[in-house]
Amino acid sequence: MISRKMEDLVKGSSVIRAMFEEGRQMAAKYGEENVFDFSLGNPNVPAPAEVNSAIIDIVNNTDSVRLHGYMSNVGHDEVREAIAESLNGKYGTAYGKANIVMTVGAAGGLNVALKAILNPGDEVIAFAPYFGEYNNYVSNYDGKMVIITPDTETFQPNLAEFEQKITDKTACVIVNSPNNPTGVIYSEETLEKLGKILDEKQKAFGRTIYLITDEPYRELAYDGAEVPWVPDFYSNTIVGYSYSKSLSLPGERIGYLVIPSEADGFEELAAALGVATRILGFVNAPSLMQFVIAKCLDASTDVSYYDRNRNTLYEGLTKLGFSCQKPEGAFYLFMKSPLADEKEFVGMAKKYNILLVPGSTFMCPGYVRIAYCVSYETVKGSLAGFEKLADELGLIRGMK
Amino acid sequence: MISRKMEDLVKGSSVIRAMFEEGRQMAAKYGEENVFDFSLGNPNVPAPAEVNSAIIDIVNNTDSVRLHGYMSNVGHDEVREAIAESLNGKYGTAYGKANIVMTVGAAGGLNVALKAILNPGDEVIAFAPYFGEYNNYVSNYDGKMVIITPDTETFQPNLAEFEQKITDKTACVIVNSPNNPTGVIYSEETLEKLGKILDEKQKAFGRTIYLITDEPYRELAYDGAEVPWVPDFYSNTIVGYSYSKSLSLPGERIGYLVIPSEADGFEELAAALGVATRILGFVNAPSLMQFVIAKCLDASTDVSYYDRNRNTLYEGLTKLGFSCQKPEGAFYLFMKSPLADEKEFVGMAKKYNILLVPGSTFMCPGYVRIAYCVSYETVKGSLAGFEKLADELGLIRGMK
Secondary structure, three states, rough: OOOOOOOOHHHHHHHHHHHHHHHHHHHHHHOHHHOOOOOOOOOOOOHHHHHHHHHHHHHHHHHHHHOOOOOOOOHHHHHHHHHHHHHHHHHHHOOHHHHEEEHHHHHHHHHHHHHHHHOOOOOOEEEEOOOHHHHHHHHHHHHOOEEOOOOOOOOOOHHHHHHHOOOOOOEEEEEEEOOOOOOOOOHHHHHHHHHHHHHHHHHHHHHOOOEEEOOOOOEEOOOOOOOOOOOHOOOEEEEEEEEEHHOOOHHHEEEEEEOOOOOHHHHHHHHHHHHHHHHHOOOOOHHHHHHHHHHHOOOOOOHHHHHHHHHHHHHHHHOEEEOOOOOEEEOOOHHHHHHHHOOHHHHHHHHOOEEOOEHHHOOOEEEEEEEEEOOHHHHHHHHHHHHHHHHHOOOOOOOO | OOHHHHHHHHHHHHHHHHHHHHHHHHHHHHHHHHEOOOOOOOOOOOOOOHHHHHHHHHHHOOOOHHOOOOOOOOOHHHHHHHHHHHHHHHOOOOOOHHEEEEEEEHHHHHHHHHHOOOOOOOOOEEEEEOHHHHHHHHHHOOOEEEEEEOOOOOOOHHHHHHHHOOOOOOOEEEEEOOOOOOOOOOOOOHHHHHHHHHHHHHHOOOOOEEEEEOOOOOOOOOOOOOOOHHHHOOOOOOEEEEEEHOOHHHHHHOEEEOOOOOOOHHHHHHHHHHHHHHHHOOOOOOOOHHHHHOOOOOOOOOHHHHHHHHHHHHEEEEEHHOEEEEOOOOEEEEEEEOOOOHHHHHHHHHOEEOOOEEHHHOOOEEEEEEEEOOOOHHHHHHHHHHHHHHHHHHOOOOOO
């Protein structure tokens, strides 16, 4: 009854989403406070007060037809202009509204970009570990995913392997920094090398290779870390942004794409992104939320909230003998599984009502992802369960 | 640089959308009041007051994380439940939340449904004239569009040809009533016959054929006309709904799909629709707007506003000698072009700042669509231009 492609997808479904549903059921059964659901990147921090004030202000002061009506598929002119100016202030760029396409979140944006670019059979490169949904997005347009194995020392992209795997079929590369699931920020050095490799390969193969950078976590960086602006390192970059995490609006589906004017085929690409937005059924990003974010460009989420979770979790887990790298950004901690099969470990953790996501979901088995965009009580409360896990597994406690 | 499929689409682009952009430019040049833009189905009626009250009430009284956060991909449980109950009250059905999937408008809903159903090469039948975007939606999933020629006497579907064109490759049929572009409501008699043909063909070919009914205009019916509930006539029906027209919220992208429990493979289909919503990048319908429409289920747009436009336009045009059928619903009037090539007529109309959409956009050349979801002043003001057109073309005036 349903399509063959979809049959497999329904069977496999999303591990993360299945856990989300399971978490809701567990919370109903055991009580919210007794379930430690680290499965989903659903921010627990309320949207900044500016968001709701902006909604009320806009609703009270905007003509209804203008507020709720259609606009160009790429979004409201003044919203795109405001975003461009905000980026110019931050990154010293010279964008205008023509460089911005409003999207239904970053997921919508990535789909629009891939729809615009990919021919069937084209190759798309991503660096493990990465958000597994990229596989589905690429498959939507009959692209072929080419996976670069992880450098588990640093979780920076493995550029040696990358260089080898670029072919004349490579249409684009997807990066994500600060990274889901590792929390690593791709360094300037990494991006410089990556841009150089792409430039060389473009010349060698006589074709354009777009670099799509998925950046919903751009504003979430700790210890004063800077997140480099990727188009500075490579002009054929398409930036995908979302307010899901930076303004705690994941359910509202609002984000944008940036295409630098220097990108190959800029005009054609911009037109294609508009058409793709329309024909994929998005039509346009939600109108009210477009106006809202234009009024909240200087608002920001409470990063210190996540930072406290990060520190407590990282210290707690390493003290218990778990091995993990301290995240520099986003709100994920990628922990080495004490068992070779991390799915077994995920199963063990569930006994203590701790929900983790197996690393294989991110093409990086042997690890688990802990999404710490939860309440501080959840973080603190989970440590007793992690302690029992450490005992059960005979981990050697750290000296901290 | 962009995909081959997209190259053609960018070249062809959407005639309607191109006109929308042209209309905006003309309005800037000649002044809003001197341009008679009938090109886009963008309601000129403000959203009912309940909508903005609901937004403010919800924003003031809902926990931010719940209001703006992720929910299940298919939407908020209580919103789906409320919609199901509202439908049950109207149509005597027995739907629950399991029968409802919240979508990013009807365009999003149709894409989700087609993604769930279509295998490459599957055939999708539509009755001309129909909204040309269906071609793109079907092409997104490598389906093949099979077009049934119009019955220009009644603009009810041509069922004799339909029966002949169903094959073992037919995966679904798309209908749209009240119809864009004709304003015709498919009658009970039509739907009964259509359901019977589909039932027989399902048996003959031993396969499921879904009937997708695109119903953004369901609430817009005139002279007390009733819009039949399609699942009453055929159980393998998927209803696509949108609040774009009924609550004047086209920019907000909010709608839903209904799948009756009796539909073949109900559980699998429901799961597939959730997965399709996620992987196409919608993730979920905008959260705030879900809550809003749940509070506005009894609100309705001012149909009398459109009705006045309809009567004035219909009477004005027929008096001038133009030939058109009086619309029963929606806010479109489908007028016979006085010139064999309706694109030529569209060009002529533009001289008088009247923007019309050629019928070939709806697979029905020789006609033009007039979207009368505009101000009454636009309707009235356009008649002078239409009069000049009638004179120029030597039309014989009616006696009215």
